[in-house]
Amino acid sequence: MVSAFAGWNDACQAATNVIRHLIDVYDAREVGKICCAGFYDYQTSRPMLCSTNGRRHIVWPETTLYEVAIDETHRIIVEMGPEPNYRWLEFCHRSLHIAEECDVDEVITLGSMFADCPHTRPLPLDVTEDGYETASTDGDDEYTGPIGIPTVLDQVAHDHGFDAASLWVSIPQYLGSDDCAQATLRLLHELSSRLGVELREGDLPRKAAQWTAQANLLVRCNDDLADYVRHLEIEVDTRRKAQDAERMSQVTANDIAQEAEAFLRDIDGGDGAAMGADPS
Structure with missing residues (x-):
């Protein structure tokens, strides 16, 4: 299962855009939902008023899981939604319950964060495996501080016997919060490597080149x-x-x-x- 959550863990929407990309380029079907009750502060994750076929309705924040058919032999579960505000452990247990029903044996969480890194070099990618409590904190990768729901889900999955990995890409903080296709592509490549299957890139390379060109122009000016x-x-x-x-x-x-x-x-x-x- 590959999970990404909007909000604090999703700089430039790079992590959740991986999930959106997979749903767009492959056949996907919904396999589960974690509804909003008790998990969200509606002043933070507000319901949306939408219009479909001339009829307006309210869409409440929720997390949705899909089965994505990569090819005849590779199928993955993807999970996407806003980061919950409350009851994180219960939320993670519900998520993993659906994963177990879908015969998932590995959980991969995705995240993106702003950092002091140049857009002219490969975007840094941090990978943590086997939970954070057992991860090494030697060298430059040491981090202590606030965490988000991907870190908690990764640790709970590990504690429940799942293989677990967390992938975080860093994005230059000086370029603002517009979508960063370069970071999405970086995560997609690492995910492809871990799954052992070449994932379709679609138009991400073109969007990544456009992002780089805009960054170069901004720096020149x-x-x-x-x-x-x-x-x-x-x-x-x-x-x-x-x-x-x-x-x-x-x-x-x-x-x-x-x-x-x-x-x-x-x-x-x-x-x-x-x-x-x-x-x-």
């Missing part, structure tokens, strides 16, 4: 912003070089250790042969 982006680029490139150097040193150390072990084995083998040789 603002000298202060251009300086800020260059500063971010230097930070990212420096951090990446340090990480590459660390990986190379680890590889080199492993190679040296393997060569030493092979050398010692050769010595032991040579000594054994010498000891067994005919002295005449």
